Amino acid sequence: MSELTFEQMLDESFKTIHTGEVVEGTVIDVKPDMIILNIGYKADGILTKAEYTNDSSVDLTSAVKVDDKMEVKVLKVNDGEGQVLLTYKRLAADRGNKRIEEAFNNKEVLKANVAQVLEGGLVVVVDEVRIFIPASLVSDTYEKDLSKYAGQEIEFVVTEYNPKRRRYIGDRKQLVTAQKAELQKQLFERIKEGDIVEGTVKNVTDFGAFIDLGGVDGLLHISEMSWGRIEHPKKVFKVGDKLNVLIKEINGNKIALSLKFDDANPWKNAASKYAVGNIVTGKVARMTDFGAFVELEDGVDALLHVSQIAKEHVEKPSAVLNIGDEITAKVVDFSEEEKKISLSIKALTAPDPTQEKKDEDADVVSVDIDAVIASEK
Numbered sequence: 001m002s003e004l005t006f007e008q009m010l011d012e013s014f015k016t017i018h019t020g021e022v023v024e025g026t027v028i029d030v031k032p033d034m035i036i037l038n039i040g041y042k043a044d045g046i047l048t049k050a051e052y053t054n055d056s057s058v059d060l061t062s063a064v065k066v067d068d069k070m071e072v073k074v075l076k077v078n079d080g081e082g083q084v085l086l087t088y089k090r091l092a093a094d095r096g097n098k099r100i101e102e103a104f105n106n107k108e109v110l111k112a113n114v115a116q117v118l119e120g121g122l123v124v125v126v127d128e129v130r131i132f133i134p135a136s137l138v139s140d141t142y143e144k145d146l147s148k149y150a151g152q153e154i155e156f157v158v159t160e161y162n163p164k165r166r167r168y169i170g171d172r173k174q175l176v177t178a179q180k181a182e183l184q185k186q187l188f189e190r191i192k193e194g195d196i197v198e199g200t201v202k203n204v205t206d207f208g209a210f211i212d213l214g215g216v217d218g219l220l221h222i223s224e225m226s227w228g229r230i231e232h233p234k235k236v237f238k239v240g241d242k243l244n245v246l247i248k249e250i251n252g253n254k255i256a257l258s259l260k261f262d263d264a265n266p267w268k269n270a271a272s273k274y275a276v277g278n279i280v281t282g283k284v285a286r287m288t289d290f291g292a293f294v295e296l297e298d299g300v301d302a303l304l305h306v307s308q309i310a311k312e313h314v315e316k317p318s319a320v321l322n323i324g325d326e327i328t329a330k331v332v333d334f335s336e337e338e339k340k341i342s343l344s345i346k347a348l349t350a351p352d353p354t355q356e357k358k359d360e361d362a363d364v365v366s367v368d369i370d371a372v373i374a375s376e377k
Contacts, residue, residue, distance in 0.1 A: 017074055018074065018077065019075065019076060020073065021073070021074045022072070022091060023071070023072060023073075024071050025045050025069070025086070026038045027064055029066065030061050034049060035060060035070075037070065037086065044083060044084070045074075045083070045085075045086040046083045046084065046086060047086040051089055051090070052064075052088045052089060053088070053089050054128065055115065071088075072088050072091060073086065073087050074086060075087050090128075092128035095127055096129035097163050099126065108158075109155050109175065110126060110155065110170075112125060113125075113151060114150055117149060117150045120134060120135055121134040122135075122146060124154065124170065131158065131170045132168065137172060138172050138173065156175065157174065157175065179215075183214060183215025183216070184215050184253070187214055187215055191213075193247055196244050196247075196261075197247060198242060198243070198244055199214075200212045200240065200242055201243070202239065204233050204238065206222075206232070208220050208225070209233050209237050211243070213255065217255075219256055221256070221257075224248065224256070224259060227260050227298050227299025229295070229298075246258045246259065246261060267299070270300060274296065274302070274341050276333065276334050277330065278331045279328060280296055280331060280343070281327070281328045282327060282343075283295050283325065284304075284322065284324060284325045284326075284327060285301060286323065287316075287317045289306075289316055290305065290306055292321050294343060301341075304317070304329060304345065308343065308345060308346045308347070309345055309346065328348070329347075329348065330345075331343060332344045
């Protein structure tokens with residue numbers, strides 16, 4: 001029996017490895033472009049950055065440290081220079097495939113950070129497996145700009161699993177839809193007309209603002225934004241604003257909101273403030289051929305008829321008044337039920353109270369202010 005050489009004995013002291021085999025190694029050195037491992041073989045194992053991960057932004061010196069234990073797969077026993085080539089990402093991908101298959105079969109909800117934002121959707125990576133979520137399946141509403149999802153952790157389910165074609169499709173939309181449905185159910189069980197709730201401005205339009213109440217959007221119409229006059233909703237609100245709103249009406253799954261709280265109703269004390277005979281001051285808000293509407297305070301307008309502007313004949317209000325002019329006048333008619341007030345400047349200058357009353361009775365013209373306002377819109 002021949003004696004073994006030292007090299008032969010040394011070779012036999014190391015384990016035998018084969019291409020495709022999974023082995024455990026210990027990190028003995030980490031460089032920016034590779035990791036060197038002791039895998040219990042006569043040669044060290046080389047794990048390049050490209051075989052560690054598909055993410056080029058990863059810093060190996062931060063991701064791995066000396067003495068770390070790693071399971072790797074043998075790509076090549078001898079790379080021509082006596083070193084063993086290893087892969088970590090392919091082993092992770094093999095295991096990831098099984099993980100994704102299980103999630104697909106069990107309809108499991110997965111979580112992952114968005115690794116890439118494409119024009120047509122998002123890419124997430126689970127155990128080195130890239131899963132594509134089409135833009136149409138990202139949310140329950142169309143989102144043109146998906147950049148806000150970059151780096152964000154999202155939940156999704158796998159709806160297509162095809163490892164042969166390396167096609168893995170995720171769906172976030174159905175989770176968002178289900179979550180909103182549950183939130184809607186909980187909200188409608190909790191709220192009722194007359195409640196005051198907190199909401200967030202979600203969208204502002206020409207006619208109002210949509211307020212997110214927590215899974216359900218309510219409409220705050222421009223006419224319900226203030227007791228006063230609102231020129232345009234965008235001058236008052238912006239997306240993201242928090243506000244407390246009154247639930248005015250619930251009709252099916254539609255909610256009408258209001259900011260016209262009763263305790264701030266300017267007509268509450270109007271009967272005493274604007275009683276007939278009181279002298280008041282206000283600003284000309286708008287004009288028509290028959291008169292000027294004077295804003296006495298937010299939410300309270302009064303009509304100054306053209307015949308009551310001066311003792312002299314006035315053809316049109318615009319001949320003597322301008323929008324924004326501050327005027328002082330006497331209240332000559334007040335209707336709390338109809339929320340109508342009539343003013344007269346002429347009454348302030350009448351020398352004879354008896355004659356003044358006759359003039360007022362003769363000159364005050366009944367005008368449907370609500371109809372006029374509606375026709376101006």
